Amino acid sequence: MLYMSAAREDGRRKPAGVFYFHIQEPRAKMDKASGRVPLPEEPADPVPADPFLAEVEKEIRKQFRLKGRMVDDPETVEEIAGEFQKTSDVVNLTRSRDGGLRGDVMTEAEFEELEQAAAEKVVSLCADLAGGRIDIRPMKEGDWTACQYCDYQSVCRFDRSFRGCRYEEIDE
Numbered sequence: 001m002l003y004m005s006a007a008r009e010d011g012r013r014k015p016a017g018v019f020y021f022h023i024q025e026p027r028a029k030m031d032k033a034s035g036r037v038p039l040p041e042e043p044a045d046p047v048p049a050d051p052f053l054a055e056v057e058k059e060i061r062k063q064f065r066l067k068g069r070m071v072d073d074p075e076t077v078e079e080i081a082g083e084f085q086k087t088s089d090v091v092n093l094t095r096s097r098d099g100g101l102r103g104d105v106m107t108e109a110e111f112e113e114l115e116q117a118a119a120e121k122v123v124s125l126c127a128d129l130a131g132g133r134i135d136i137r138p139m140k141e142g143d144w145t146a147c148q149y150c151d152y153q154s155v156c157r158f159d160r161s162f163r164g165c166r167y168e169e170i171d172e
Ligand code: SF4
Pocket: 136, 137, 138, 146, 147, 148, 150, 151, 152, 153, 156, 157, 158
């Protein structure tokens, strides 16, 4: 979001979306019993040359789906997500029968609110740092904590049995 704000500083650009892209070696989830991905009951139309390979490709594409938020504007959605009937392969978007979109979309106003909130957070973090407040407060949302994905657990001194060590709880 901060990169987006920096790119918009000259006032000539409008936001389209912000995304994470997971860099990874893709692996298709295989059905354990058969060693094959379960195929859909209804065959695709047109039938792919090799349904098994087509299914593997689909599984792999799913793993490269972008995660983030985009502005709910038809032109922007088409540019980013491409054409799709029900569910996009590119981003987390589902089209309902009435043509509405569900998933990682937000209005332009909501997007600007989020951008503003991110900017305010940076200002408050900088003020904390300048004031010597550097408590370790990893994020926690429900059962999820930032520590679960952290490569520094083995050297980290975060321990809730110590005073001052607590999670930053965020609303689900
Ligand atoms: S393990 Fe330590 S460094 Fe990593 S997220 Fe948790 S508190 Fe932060």
